Amino acid sequence: xxxxxxxxxxxxxxxxxxxxxxxxxxxxxxxxxxxxxxxxxxxxxxxxxxxxxxxxxxxxxxxxxxxxxxxxxxxxxxxxxxxxxxxxxxxxxxxxxxxxxxxxxxxxxxxxxxxxxxxxxxxxxxxxxxxxxxxxxxxxxxxxxxxxxxxxxxxxxxxxxxxxxxxxxxxxxxxxxxxxxxxxxxxxxxxxxxxxxxxxxxxxxxxxxxxxxxxxxxxxxxxxxxxxxxxxxxxxxxxxxxxxxxxxxxxxxxxxxxxxxxxxxxxxxxxxxxxxxxxxxxxxxxxxxxxxxxxxxxxx
Amino acid sequence: xxxxxxxxxxxxxxxxxxxxxxxxxxxxxxxxxxxxxxxxxxxxxxxxxxxxxxxxxxxxxxxxxxxxxxxxxxxxxxxxxxxxxxxxxxxxxxxxxxxxxxxxxxxxxxxxxxxxxxxxxxxxxxxxxxxxxxxxxxxxxxxxxxxxxxxxxxxxxxxxxxxxxxxxxxxxxxxxxxxxxxxxxxxxxxxxxxxxxxxxxxxxxxxxxxxxxxxxxxxxxxxxxxxxxxxxxxxxxxxxxxxxxxxxxxxxxxxxxx
Numbered sequence: 001x002x003x004x005x006x007x008x009x010x011x012x013x014x015x016x017x018x019x020x021x022x023x024x025x026x027x028x029x030x031x032x033x034x035x036x037x038x039x040x041x042x043x044x045x046x047x048x049x050x051x052x053x054x055x056x057x058x059x060x061x062x063x064x065x066x067x068x069x070x071x072x073x074x075x076x077x078x079x080x081x082x083x084x085x086x087x088x089x090x091x092x093x094x095x096x097x098x099x100x101x102x103x104x105x106x107x108x109x110x111x112x113x114x115x116x117x118x119x120x121x122x123x124x125x126x127x128x129x130x131x132x133x134x135x136x137x138x139x140x141x142x143x144x145x146x147x148x149x150x151x152x153x154x155x156x157x158x159x160x161x162x163x164x165x166x167x168x169x170x171x172x173x174x175x176x177x178x179x180x181x182x183x184x185x186x187x188x189x190x191x192x193x194x195x196x197x198x199x200x201x202x203x204x205x206x207x208x209x210x211x212x213x214x215x216x217x218x219x220x221x222x223x224x225x226x227x228x229x230x231x232x233x234x235x236x237x238x239x240x241x242x243x244x245x246x247x248x249x250x251x252x253x254x255x256x257x258x259x260x261x262x263x264x265x266x267x268x269x270x271x272x273x274x275x276x277x278x279x280x281x282x283x284x285x286x287x288x289x290x291x292x293x294x295x296x297x298x299x300x
Numbered sequence: 301x302x303x304x305x306x307x308x309x310x311x312x313x314x315x316x317x318x319x320x321x322x323x324x325x326x327x328x329x330x331x332x333x334x335x336x337x338x339x340x341x342x343x344x345x346x347x348x349x350x351x352x353x354x355x356x357x358x359x360x361x362x363x364x365x366x367x368x369x370x371x372x373x374x375x376x377x378x379x380x381x382x383x384x385x386x387x388x389x390x391x392x393x394x395x396x397x398x399x400x401x402x403x404x405x406x407x408x409x410x411x412x413x414x415x416x417x418x419x420x421x422x423x424x425x426x427x428x429x430x431x432x433x434x435x436x437x438x439x440x441x442x443x444x445x446x447x448x449x450x451x452x453x454x455x456x457x458x459x460x461x462x463x464x465x466x467x468x469x470x471x472x473x474x475x476x477x478x479x480x481x482x483x484x485x486x487x488x489x490x491x492x493x494x495x496x497x498x499x500x501x502x503x504x505x506x507x508x509x510x511x512x513x514x515x516x517x518x519x520x521x522x523x524x525x526x527x528x529x530x531x532x533x534x535x536x537x538x539x540x541x542x543x544x545x546x547x548x549x550x551x552x553x554x555x556x557x558x
Binding site for chain 2: 141150154156157158159161162163165166168169170233234235236237
């Protein structure tokens with residue numbers, strides 16, 4: 001473990017969890033407001049973070065504002081704990097907050113995520129922090145911010161269905177597979193960040209608090225625990241999640257979100273759990289998919 | 301026709317600083333009636349139309365609208381939510397430039413269906429069926445239903461805009477130079493179509509135009525505007541055949557004869 005930064009004697013040192021206390025206070029206020037109005041996008045004075053926009057500056061600010069000494073942090077990127085983004089953000093908080101980190105979903109109290117919700121059911125004492133690139137679900141349909149705000153205020157959401165209509169007209173089904181719009185607590189239409197629509201049902205009545213931070217767009221929104229989250233659809237084209245033909249090639253799990261992995265240049269491929277922690281845990285428990293063990297040979 | 305007006309306009313004025321947009325306009329519009337507002341460029345026609353359709357707040361005046369339940373509501377004292385709801389259900393607004401009234405990047409079907417979805421229709425099949433019926437009514441081939449308006453000609457776009465506005469069965473339609481920018485043969489076809497629809501549906505309409513021929517074909521009654529003032533109003537045929545004001549006489553006599 002690295003030394004706690006706040007205890008450094010020198011001039012150039014960081015406050016606990018990088019952000020100064022005034023900033024954290026401002027962000028916490030935004031978070032409280034967001035929780036009070038589920039799905040409503042609360043503007044906040046986003047700070048520059050020591051990372052580029054698009055890498056999770058919003059999520060990092062939310063995490064930095066809510067994290068405490070006792071917290072255990074898990075960071076995932078597209079479901080994986082071991083990709084660049086996840087590793088660096090984890091290292092960042094180890095350094096600036098000196099908190100315990102983990103890759104195990106059930107041990108974590110704060111999970112910062114980019115584009116996935118863990119397969120394991122989240123519990124009451126956990127907080128899921130999403131990194132959000134574009135918080136406005138209506139953005140690509142209506143470019144004017146003044147107009148989209150008004151549409152939210154007056155609950156004019158017909159346009160959202162125009163998008164779904166276009167999907168069906170072009171593809172014969174609702175072809176939106178990620179950032180699938182949801183209605184929160186029967187009021188605000190919300191972009192669940194670019195998570196696959198596979199994860200949408202997990203947001204509904206979730207026991208864990210869900211916070212969304214968009215750094216570049218300077219918005220925070222939230223879904224409090226036990227809140228209704230309904231995916232938009234048509235009566236004759238109901239919402240459906242992705243289905244996979246095969247179970248995970250490594251752990252044999254079914255009903256989980258799978259990633260395609262190219263194995264060689266001769267068309268070899270396998271489908272494995274996108275949630276790496278879930279996959280590892282299952283393998284430890286003795287579950288095996290049809291390619292487990294062969295994976296190394298293929299790599300060699 | 302019923303014996304109460306659909307729209308009661310009283311003393312509507314709009315000033316842009318010291319300049320007059322329109323001044324002291326008052327009239328009643330009856331159900332099923334088409335009113336044309338004519339005049340030269342800059343005479344305040346469009347300002348007046350925007351005031352009446354609440355797209356612009358007038359400096360003074362009241363406009364009362366008879367709601368579907370028969371009661372009158374002052375348009376300028378409604379909440380924004382009520383006004384916007386009225387605008388997308390009971391009213392239509394046909395812009396001169398179809399690109400202002402259409403969503404150019406979504407298909408024709410979705411353009412027509414948008415209002416239906418906005419008032420809560422959630423059945424794809426039914427929305428599509430209604431959209432395709434409306435495309436037929438405005439003489440657009442139903443096999444173009446999935447094409448974007450970008451791929452449409454000017455006349456088709458204007459007809460699509462009309463379909464999009466009429467799909468919720470509005471009672472009042474505002475039109476701002478609906479035939480502007482179209483060539484003459486297309487204009488004639490569009491006018492024919494609009495006249496048919498207005499008759500079939502019993503619509504009331506307020507049409508702004510500088511083209512007296514459009515007024516003659518479409519409207520029952522007309523108002524002539526100059527420098528923000530209404531200088532003459534009456535039945536269309538009367539005003540065109542027997543203009544009283546010197547300016548109206550000038551306007552009528554300057555129509556090109558072929």
